[in-house]
Amino acid sequence: MGWFDDVDYLNGGLFRENVSNEQEYVVKDRVLPTLIEDLIHHQPGDGDGGLDPSMIGSVFEKTITHLEYERDQQDIGAYYTPNDVTRMITRQTVDPKVKDELVDVYGEYSGVEKDAFATRHEDTSLQEMLRHVEDREGWFGDPDATEDALERISNLRVLDPACGSGHFLTTAMDELHRVQMSLLRG
Incomplete structure (x- = not known):
């Protein structure tokens, strides 16, 4: 082999x-x-x-x-990863990357210096950020930024080198889909 x-x-x-x-x-x-x-x-x-x-x-x-x-x-090496574990891994890997992408995009469109925008939203959770996007509040109300964010999130890739049944990948896909739906509502 x-x-x-x-x-x-x-x-x-x-x-x-x-x-x-x-x-x-x-x-x-x-x-x-x-x-x-x-x-x-x-x-x-x-x-x-x-x-x-x-x-x-x-x-x-x-x-x-x-x-x-x-x-x-x-x-x-035949191990199955339960739902709660795949959700936890997704929260610790996919969600921070999604949040970073949103901070980058909305920071670019805000006119605020990138590091200052990131620092300002350091304690903002991904859920809270998506709520602001859906409600079109503040910096998260720019439709051009939302369109750009949707494109960036749609182009993210996830790797599972130990892929058995694909359970982690489907959990990650569900999370990315949830984010995309929030962006579309925004």
Whole structure:
């Protein structure tokens, strides 16, 4: 595979062959696509009709653990990150970056020196800042700045080097979408 086989934290086994000659298998099953379609579009108890990423992650972890019954979870690197942890990581990584982008954009349009604007809003939470944008209050009421902020937020990229089920990435995407909706309301 390459040099990364020797690096433990890059070799969790997500794409490791589980069955001999696995690539030679061709699965032709008319039931499976129907089942997947039904799961995705008719999720019981889910208000928006979609499949919750946390459920996919849990299924992924259980499946990989079952397939690798000879090795333990630590050996195969099959860990699922719960909702509260992905939200906390998002608050500590994505939210500060979003806030920095908003401070940069609205600072540029305010006419106030950049560092002075940043210092003035140092204690302003992202939630509070978005409320000001939605209410078009003060410096956050400039529609050109809001349009620029929306473009910058839309161009942010998030990396999850340990991506298993993609749960952290979907949580980050949800947060960025929430911010974009606030900017659009503004």
